[in-house]
Amino acid sequence: MKEPVFVTRPHIPPLDEFLPYLQQIWDSRVLTNGGPFHEQLEEALCQYLGVRHLSLLNNGTIALMVALKALDLKGEVITTPYSFVATAHSLSWANLKPVFVDICPDTLNIDPAKIEAAITSQTTAIMPVHCYGHPCDVDAVRAIAHQHDLRVVYDAAHAFGVQYKNESVLNFGDLSVLSFHATKVFNTFEGGAIVCHDAEMKSRIDQLKNFGIINETEVIATGLNGKMNEISAAFGLLQLQHIDNALASRRQIDSMYRQRLQNITGIRCLGISAEEKFNYAYFPILVEPDYPISRDELVQRLQDKNIFPRRYFYPLISDFEMYRHLPSADRKHLPVAAAAADRVLCLPIFPDLDRSTVEYIVSCIVEQTG
Ligand code: T4K
Numbered sequence: 001m002k003e004p005v006f007v008t009r010p011h012i013p014p015l016d017e018f019l020p021y022l023q024q025i026w027d028s029r030v031l032t033n034g035g036p037f038h039e040q041l042e043e044a045l046c047q048y049l050g051v052r053h054l055s056l057l058n059n060g061t062i063a064l065m066v067a068l069k070a071l072d073l074k075g076e077v078i079t080t081p082y083s084f085v086a087t088a089h090s091l092s093w094a095n096l097k098p099v100f101v102d103i104c105p106d107t108l109n110i111d112p113a114k115i116e117a118a119i120t121s122q123t124t125a126i127m128p129v130h131c132y133g134h135p136c137d138v139d140a141v142r143a144i145a146h147q148h149d150l151r152v153v154y155d156a157a158h159a160f161g162v163q164y165k166n167e168s169v170l171n172f173g174d175l176s177v178l179s180f181h182a183t184k185v186f187n188t189f190e191g192g193a194i195v196c197h198d199a200e201m202k203s204r205i206d207q208l209k210n211f212g213i214i215n216e217t218e219v220i221a222t223g224l225n226g227k228m229n230e231i232s233a234a235f236g237l238l239q240l241q242h243i244d245n246a247l248a249s250r251r252q253i254d255s256m257y258r259q260r261l262q263n264i265t266g267i268r269c270l271g272i273s274a275e276e277k278f279n280y281a282y283f284p285i286l287v288e289p290d291y292p293i294s295r296d297e298l299v300q301r302l303q304d305k306n307i308f309p310r311r312y313f314y315p316l317i318s319d320f321e322m323y324r325h326l327p328s329a330d331r332k333h334l335p336v337a338a339a340a341a342d343r344v345l346c347l348p349i350f351p352d353l354d355r356s357t358v359e360y361i362v363s364c365i366v367e368q369t370g
Contacts, residue, residue: 001305001306001307001357001360002306003306004306004307004308005306005307005308005348005353005357005361006308006348007183007308007309007310007312007346007347007348007349008183008348008349008350009350009352009353010182010183010187010350011187011239011242011246011350011351011352013238013239013241013242017238018234018235018238021037021234021235021237021238022231022234024037024234025037025230025231025234030230031229031230031231032227032228032229032230033210033227034210034227035230035233036230037230037233037234037236037237038056038227038228038230038233040233040237041056041188041228041233041234041236041237041240042054042055042056044237044240045193045236045240048161048240048243049160049161049168049170049195050163050167050168050171051168051170051171051195052171052196052197052198053195053196053197053198053199053201053202054193054194054195054196054202055193055194055196055202055205055206055209056191056192056193056227056228056233056236057191057192057193057194057209057226057227057228058190058191058192058225058226058227058228058229058232059179059180059181059190059191059192060086060157060177060178060179060180060181060191060192061086061089061090061179061192062192062209062224062226063177063178063179063192063193063194063226064086064087064090064153064155064177064192065090065093065094065224065226066194066205066208066209066223066224066226067153067175067177067194067205068090068091068094068096068125068153069094069208069221069222069223070175070194070196070201070204070205070208071125071151071153071174071175073094073096073124073125073151074096074124075096075097075122075123075124076096076097076098076099076120076122076123076124077091077096077097077098077099077123077124077125077126077127077153078099078101078110078115078118078119078123078125078126078127079091079098079099079100079101079110079126079127079128079129080100080101080103080109080110080127080128080129080131080337081100081103081316081317081318081319081323081329081334081337082103082108082129082131082313082316082317082337082340082341083129083131083155083313083317084157084312084313084317085317085320086155086157087127087129087155087317088317088318088323091127092322096124096125097122097326098127098317098323098326098328099118099120099123099326099328100317100318100323100326100328100329100333100334100337101114101115101117101118101328101333101334102114102333102334102335102336102337103131103334103336103337103340104137104336105336105340106270106271107131107134107135107136107137107270108131108132108134108270108284108337108340108344109128109129109130109131109134109135109136109137110126110128110129110136110141111336112137112140112141112144113140115141115144116144116148118328119148119150123148123150124150124151125150125151125152125153126141126144126145126150126151126152126153127152127153127154127155128141128152128154128155128173129154129155129156129157129158130154130155130156130158130159130162130169131158131313132158132270132281132282132284132346133158133159133160133162133185133278133279133280133281133282134270134272134276134278135159135162135164135169135276136154138164138169138172138173141172141173142172142173145173151174152172152173152174152175153173153174153175153176153177154169154170154172154173154175154176154177155177156169156170156176156177156178156195157177157178157179157181157184157192158179158184158185158279158281158282159176159178159279159281160178160180160184160185160186160279160281161185161186161243161247161277161279162276162277162278162279163276163277164275164276165275166277168195170195171195171197174196174197175194175195175196175201176194176195177192177193177194177195178192178193178194178195179191179192180192180193180232180236184281185243185246185247185250185279185280185281186236186239186240186243187235187239188228188232188233188235188236188239189231189232189235190232191228191232191236204221207220207221207223208221208223208224208226209223209224209225209226209227210223210225210226210227211223211224211225245351246351247279247280249351249352250279250280250281250349250350250351251278251280252355253280253283253349253353253355253358254278254280254283254349256355256358256359256362257269257283257347257349257358257362260358260359260362261285261362261365264291264365264366264369265290265291265369266287266288266289266290266291266292266369267285267286267287267288267291267365268285268286268288269283269284269285270284270286280349281349282312282346282349283346283347283348283349284312284344284345284346284347285344285345285346285347286340286343286344286345287343287344287345288343291368291369292368292369293368295311295342295343295344295345298345298365298368299311299345301364301368302361302364305364307348307360307361307364308348309345309346309347309348310345310346311341311344311345311346312344312346313341313344314341314342314344315341316331316334316337316338316341318331318334318337319331319341347361348361
């Protein structure tokens with residue numbers, strides 16, 4: 001390829017569509033702290049996503065930190081090692097101890113059957129991740145949480161617009177946290193959100209993202225600055241007008257890959273269940289041992305052709321230096337996650353990806369087999 005092909009490219013509307021929004025911000029001089037675009041975007045996202053309450057934040061990591069603080073969690077939180085580091089880092093920043101459990105081979109999401117054995121007297125919550133936007137087994141997680149009186153915070157960074165059994169997957173758990181980073185299906189340059197079920201919790205989150213301030217003279221909690229600014233919120237409103245086209249384009253690319261890769265020995269695609277409305281955020285493949293070359297050799301050969309897939313998620317979070325000492329980080333307890341991390345490769349997928357480039361990427365993968 002002449003131009004590099006990255007794993008993703010943000011989908012951005014034409015600049016002239018954004019100029020009227022900028023003009024409005026310039027005229028009003030309201031740049032942040034809950035301005036009009038911020039308020040409009042919260043409302044528009046509640047409608048689009050089918051959720052009751054949503055608070056915007058300045059990125060997904062801060063949103064995770066605020067969510068944990070809002071629930072006032074202590075002790076240990078059971079989570080997955082197969083995610084982006086921000087999942088476990090948010091726990092560490094809240095002085096919570098991550099306890100890693102293994103994942104399901106089919107979805108690469110936390111395995112509910114492994115959660116109960118990890119519960120101790122210190123456990124206060126479960127933090128699963130809807131990895132790549134594939135819904136976790138939300139019914140099983142809910143049943144375990146209910147039985148052991150645990151809170152559930154979903155890291156839903158990848159799950160914008162995803163539905164499970166005709167309902168937003170964001171409505172499961174106590175809180176769900178989205179990322180609107182540039183690399184995500186829906187982006188506000190940087191941004192994030194917390195979805196919750198009631199107005200009281202929303203107001204607590206809104207206080208926490210604004211230093212804990214409730215009025216000019218009262219601060220009621222050790223909050224932080226998690227506010228989304230007006231340029232990001234305005235960009236989100238504009239993005240929302242284009243999101244359905246972007247998702248449709250992703251769906252086409254996803255089915256092209258699936259169709260063309262289905263008979264290649266040693267390449268496995270993750271399944272999509274009929275119970276889901278999916279968002280095609282990523283296109284992970286697993287390079288199995290019966291493929292002629294290793295995953296890392298395949299990465300190298302694709303890079304040599306100017307194609308830059310990514311090994312999301314390798315290494316496992318539990319293999320990083322700051323987590324490796326934890327008893328739950330031992331790879332022998334995490335065989336499925338360890339195998340997935342060693343085999344996974346996320347292929348380029350984004351709305352503007354040329355269909356001929358998809359064919360070319362597939363042909364490079366096929367080429368190695370013959
Ligand atoms: N939980 C989960 C499960 C997450 O996946 C994430 C973030 C979070 C929580 C935290 O949410 P945030 O705090 O980020 O809102 C990227 C993203 O930075 C990160 O948001 C994302 N997950 C993670 C999976 O991927 P990198 O280090 O791989 O990004 P980078 O800069 O290498 O970008 C990947 C490719 O995208 C580049 O090769 C080119 C393209 N790109 C990237 C950017 C930023 C563009 O074309 N334009 C751009 O502006 O982490």
